[in-house]
Structure formats: structure tokens, C-alpha cells
Amino acid sequence: MSGSDSHPSRSSEELASTIRNVIEVSVRLGAIALLVIGCLMIVAPFVSIVLWGLIIAVAADAPFDAIARAFGGRRGLTAALLLIVTLLILLVPIVRLSESLVSGAQSFAHNVADGSVHVPPPDPSVADWPVIGPRVFEGWTAASENLAGALSRAQPQLEAVSRWLLGAAGSAGAGVLQLVGSLLIAGVMLARGEGRRRAIERFAIRMAGPERGRELAQLAGATVRSVVQGILGVALVQAVLAGGGFMLAGVPAAGLWALLVLVAAVVQLPVALVMIPPLIIAFSKIGGLTAVLLLVWSLAVALIDNFLKPILFGRGVDVPALVIFMGAIGGMLTMGIIGLFLGSVVLALGFALFMAWLEDSDSAEPGEAAPATAPGS
Numbered sequence: 413m414s415g416s417d418s419h420p421s422r423s424s425e426e427l428a429s430t431i432r433n434v435i436e437v438s439v440r441l442g443a444i445a446l447l448v449i450g451c452l453m454i455v456a457p458f459v460s461i462v463l464w465g466l467i468i469a470v471a472a473d474a475p476f477d478a479i480a481r482a483f484g485g486r487r488g489l490t491a492a493l494l495l496i497v498t499l500l501i502l503l504v505p506i507v508r509l510s511e512s513l514v515s516g517a518q519s520f521a522h523n524v525a526d527g528s529v530h531v532p533p534p535d536p537s538v539a540d541w542p543v544i545g546p547r548v549f550e551g552w553t554a555a556s557e558n559l560a561g562a563l564s565r566a567q568p569q570l571e572a573v574s575r576w577l578l579g580a581a582g583s584a585g586a587g588v589l590q591l592v593g594s595l596l597i598a599g600v601m602l603a604r605g606e607g608r609r610r611a612i613e614r615f616a617i618r619m620a621g622p623e624r625g626r627e628l629a630q631l632a633g634a635t636v637r638s639v640v641q642g643i644l645g646v647a648l649v650q651a652v653l654a655g656g657g658f659m660l661a662g663v664p665a666a667g668l669w670a671l672l673v674l675v676a677a678v679v680q681l682p683v684a685l686v687m688i689p690p691l692i693i694a695f696s697k698i699g700g701l702t703a704v705l706l707l708v709w710s711l712a713v714a715l716i717d718n719f720l721k722p723i724l725f726g727r728g729v730d731v732p733a734l735v736i737f738m739g740a741i742g743g744m745l746t747m748g749i750i751g752l753f754l755g756s757v758v759l760a761l762g763f764a765l766f767m768a769w770l771e772d773s774d775s776a777e778p779g780e781a782a783p784a785t786a787p788g789s
Contacts, residue, residue: 495595669689
């Protein structure tokens with residue numbers, strides 16, 4: 413009897429101990445979850461800036477190391493000098509184009525709101541353009557004579573476009589500040605490049621094991637460099653060159669057209685299509701040698717990616733254009749102008765790592781489980 417009485421007693425004690433352990437673990441997990449949520453809420457406003465700074469640092473690693481060796485290995489001095497030069501080179505045209513974007517977007521939005529949008533009649537010389545001249549002249553004339561009817565039918569769409577333009581104009585200044593912050597963070601990360609690379613590698617090893625983790629860290633770096641240099645870098649060069657040409661030629665809202673060129677270049681659409689309207693404006697309102705020079709300049713800007721992309725994008729990994737398109741559009745809709753760049757890089761990186769995981773799973777023998785070091789396992 414005593415043995416049978418002690419057995420229920422031990423079972424009750426074990427059950428009570430199990431319940432206490434479960435409660436203790438639950439309390440610990442809850443405290444950790446609250447701490448993580450609190451940290452995420454605090455750093456949430458800085459996540460995009462820090463992430464973009466990290467992306468810039470990874471993409472600029474190789475050229476920065478070469479420049480730092482030329483300065484005798486003084487990475488801090490090299491980072492400071494490069495940061496100053498980069499800010500001077502980028503900020504002046506970006507600020508000028510942002511001012512033009514804000515003024516052009518506000519003017520268009522106000523004109524749409526009060527119904528004062530009008531299309532001036534075309535110059536008679538438009539009809540003499542080869543191939544497309546007569547059709548362009550006819551359609552332009554019709555729009556200038558009966559724009560009110562067309563606007564009344566498309567008023568909701570125009571109001572939506574005007575709201576988007578005002579939003580883009582409002583985020584332009586914030587985008588410039590975010591860019592400055594990201595460059596400052598990238599400068600610090602470049603100066604401490606060895607520690608940054610070691611931290612990324614340790615994180616990858618922690619997630620996927622020693623051998624596979626190092627491979628994935630290298631793949632991530634190659635993907636970031638490929639997209640930043642081959643897609644975003646070329647797009648930024650095209651936008652700045654196109655916007656500078658529009659401003660020098662006197663095209664209205666040059667910053668707005670430069671923004672559209674940037675969006676088209678990032679999402680892999682033909683840049684030449686975006687340049688057609690400002691060229692039409694230049695030939696109709698400015699004309700002469702200025703318009704011809706702008707046409708030649710625009711053709712050069714539209715074709716420059718054919719030379720730069722194979723050189724820069726080919727150094728990394730292949731990423732489908734659809735992935736870049738979805739990342740750029742989704743990033744811009746969620747994070748504004750900086751999301752146009754950040755979204756494409758993040759989605760391309762996720763796609764590359766996902767494909768590496770699939771290839772690693774396919775390499776397992778039939779009927780055999782995938783290696784334990786595969787990411788996501």
C-alpha cells in the first residue's frame with residue numbers, strides 16, 4: 413500500500429514541477445518577446461537608413477579597400493575624405509533636382525485642382541517631323557482645343573496622379589536627408605570593414621553552419637554589389653545626367669522628369685520612352701540648336717546602360733528583371749523614394765538566397781533529407 417501511495421505522490425510532484433517549468437519558460441519567453449518588440453519599436457525609424465548604409469558599404473567594399481591601401485591603410489581618413497567628396501558630388505545635383513521636382517509637382521497638382529491645366533497649341537514645325545510629325549501635330553492640336561472635355565472625363569485619375577506627385581515631392585526632402593544619413597553610416601561601416609565583415613559572416617554561420625554560412629555570406633555580398641552597381645548605380649547616373657540636361661536646356665519641371673527617368677531605369681523600363689515628352693516640349697518651346705543638342709544628349713543617356721550594365725551587373729549574380737521591378741515598386745510604395753533602391757536590393761537578395769536554398773535541397777540524394785546546414789532548415 414505504501415508503494416502504491418507514494419507513486420501518485422511522485423506523479424503529482426512531477427506534474428507540479430513540469431507546470432512550474434512551463435510557467436517559468438513562458439515568463440522568460442514573454443519577457444524576451446517584450447524586450448525584442450520594444451527594441452524594434454525604438455529602432456524602426458532608423459531601420460531603412462541603417463540597412464541602406466550597410467548595402468552601400470557592402471557594395472563599395474572593394475574600391476574602398478583599394479583606395480585605403482593607397483592612403484597607407486588609414487581607413488578612417490579614407491572614409492572621411494570619400495564621404496566629403498561623395499556628398500559634394502551627389503548633393504548639389506540631387507538638391508537642385510529635388511527643388512525642381514517639388515516646384516513642378518506642386519504646380520501641376522494645383523493646376524489640376526483648380527482646373528487650370530491647359531495644353532498650348534503646337535508649333536507648326538511639329539507637323540514637319542519625319543514619320544510621326546503629322547500624327548503628333550493632329551493629336552496635340554485636338555488636346556489644346558478640347559482639353560476641358562478630356563479633363564472632365566479623366567478628373568479622378570488626374571487627381572490621383574496629383575496626390576501622388578505631391579507625396580513624391582514631400583518625400584524628396586526626406587529622401588535627401590535619409591541619403592545623407594545612410595552615407596554617414598556607410599562611412600563608419602567602411603572604416604570598420606573587417607569587423608563588419610566578420611559580424612556578417614558570424615551571423616551567416618550561426619544561421620546555416622560553418623561551410624554553408626560562409627558560402628551564403630559571399631553570395632549575399634555578390635548579389636548586393638551586382639544590384640547596387642549594375643542596376644541602381646546606372647539608374648542614378650542616367651537620372652542625374654538626364655535631369656542635368658533638362659535643366660540646362662530649360663525644360664520645365666526638370667526634376668520631375670529626372671525622377672521618372674530614375675523610376676523607369678530602376679524598374680527596367682525603356683528610359684527613352686520617359687524622355688519623349690520633355691524632348692517634345694524642348695522642340696516646341698525652345699527649338700533651335702538647344703533642342704537638337706538635348707536630343708543627342710538624351711540618346712546618349714538612354715544608351716549608356718547598354719555599356720555600363722554588362723560591366724557592372726555581370727560581376728555578381730543574375731537576378732530576373734521581374735524581381736527588380738517588384739522590389740523597386742513595392743519599396744517605393746512602402747518607404748518612399750529611398751524604398752525604390754532599398755526594395756530592389758532586399759528582394760533581389762532574398763531571391764538569390766532562396767534559389768541557393770532550393771539548389772542545396774535539390775543536391776540531396778533521393779529519399780535523403782537535405783543537409784542540416786541548409787538555410788531555413
